[in-house]
Amino acid sequence: MTDQAKLSEYQDALLELLASGMSEGEVIQRLQTDPRFACYRDYVSQFDPDMVAVASELICKWAIRKPDQ
Amino acid sequence: MQTNKPKLGLSLMPTEDFRMATEQLFAQDKVDALEFNFDQPLNGVVIAPWCQDLLDKFSSASALIGHGVNLSLLSAQFTKRQQEWLEYTREEFKSRRYVHASEHFGFSEAGPIAQAAPLAVPMDAQSLYLGKEMLKRYADATQCPVGLENLAFAFSLEDVKRQGEFIDQLISSVDGFLLLDLHNIYCQVANFDLDALQLIHSYPLSKVRELHLSGGSWSPSLSGKRIAVRRDTHDDAVPQEVFNLTALALKLCPNTQFVILERLGNTMLEPELQEEYRDDFDTIREILDYSYD
Numbered sequence: 125m126t127d128q129a130k131l132s133e134y135q136d137a138l139l140e141l142l143a144s145g146m147s148e149g150e151v152i153q154r155l156q157t158d159p160r161f162a163c164y165r166d167y168v169s170q171f172d173p174d175m176v177a178v179a180s181e182l183i184c185k186w187a188i189r190k191p192d193q
Numbered sequence: 194m195q196t197n198k199p200k201l202g203l204s205l206m207p208t209e210d211f212r213m214a215t216e217q218l219f220a221q222d223k224v225d226a227l228e229f230n231f232d233q234p235l236n237g238v239v240i241a242p243w244c245q246d247l248l249d250k251f252s253s254a255s256a257l258i259g260h261g262v263n264l265s266l267l268s269a270q271f272t273k274r275q276q277e278w279l280e281y282t283r284e285e286f287k288s289r290r291y292v293h294a295s296e297h298f299g300f301s302e303a304g305p306i307a308q309a310a311p312l313a314v315p316m317d318a319q320s321l322y323l324g325k326e327m328l329k330r331y332a333d334a335t336q337c338p339v340g341l342e343n344l345a346f347a348f349s350l351e352d353v354k355r356q357g358e359f360i361d362q363l364i365s366s367v368d369g370f371l372l373l374d375l376h377n378i379y380c381q382v383a384n385f386d387l388d389a390l391q392l393i394h395s396y397p398l399s400k401v402r403e404l405h406l407s408g409g410s411w412s413p414s415l416s417g418k419r420i421a422v423r424r425d426t427h428d429d430a431v432p433q434e435v436f437n438l439t440a441l442a443l444k445l446c447p448n449t450q451f452v453i454l455e456r457l458g459n460t461m462l463e464p465e466l467q468e469e470y471r472d473d474f475d476t477i478r479e480i481l482d483y484s485y486d
Contacts, residue, residue, distance in 0.1 A: 127319040132269035136304030167315045170349035173416045187309035
């Protein structure tokens with residue numbers, strides 16, 4: 125898989141998880157344990173739970189979904 | 194210190210409270226420049242005739258600047274929506290004369306989401322490559338200098354520490370500029386307990402052409418790690434700390450051309466809040482006068 129495809133998969137999963145209503149702890153854990161995102165594990169391990177909660181609120185409040193989603 | 198005083202302007206909101214709050218500022222010719230979130234009509238926002246008049250007036254005076262919100266610069270996939278956004282932008286920039294155009298650092302489109310608030314990305318070679326390619330497309334569409342705004346949001350302290358250098362690498366590819374949002378700096382200082390001067394110095398200050406000032410709000414900290422989380426909600430008066438940062442930034446950023454006050458539409462419905470907004474504007478004017486005269 126190319127680096128671009130890996131990044132794309134990570135961004136897709138991140139926004140999907142943030143929009144899911146899961147707790148911030150669960151979002152971080154899913155990203156850290158999913159083997160598809162092994163290359164981002166160190167990056168995600170630095171995530172601050174408060175900021176993940178803010179991101180989740182931002183997505184739930186302001187996001188516009190794609191028409192087919 | 195620079196000798197040319199930056200233009201003081203407002204971020205245009207097509208709402209009645211904004212019109213009421215700013216009527217006398219425009220009537221008294223106190224406003225030097227206007228910033229327009231030019232992609233709002235793509236979301237169905239109607240730009241009323243009084244807004245069109247202002248846009249035309251400031252365009253004619255070479256004092257109109259563009260600010261994009263929904264490009265999603267650092268999305269991994271280049272989508273049809275982004276292509277359409279760029280085509281719309283190309284037409285908009287042909288129809289009015291913009292001095293420059295900015296967008297936000299970060300990504301806001303991926304997976305099921307077409308648009309959202311911009312979020313931080315892993316700052317690696319892949320993101321850098323994608324960002325440079327998208328900035329080139331943005332510059333091509335606007336045919337004017339383009340720049341990036343620093344993000345208020347960060348997933349981690351590491352995001353905060355590296356953003357300035359990463360933005361510098363991105364904008365260097367198009368000889369672009371930095372839009373330094375001082376409330377966003379304030380958010381990061383508050384949320385990560387940082388030294389403001391040190392954080393500001395992590396940005397390429399000689400490339401700052403524009404400053405943004407706004408207010409925001411506090412949310413509870415779910416983790417208890419901090420007293421509260423500072424949010425860039427643009428719905429309140431400018432805090433004193435941001436005015437202090439403005440005086441500092443004007444000293445450190447010798448190429449600043451515009452200082453823009455932002456406040457979200459429909460957040461100053463009461464006359465006292467409109468007065469508060471004008472007070473903020475006057476305070477920025479005083480800081481500029483003090484810094485340059």
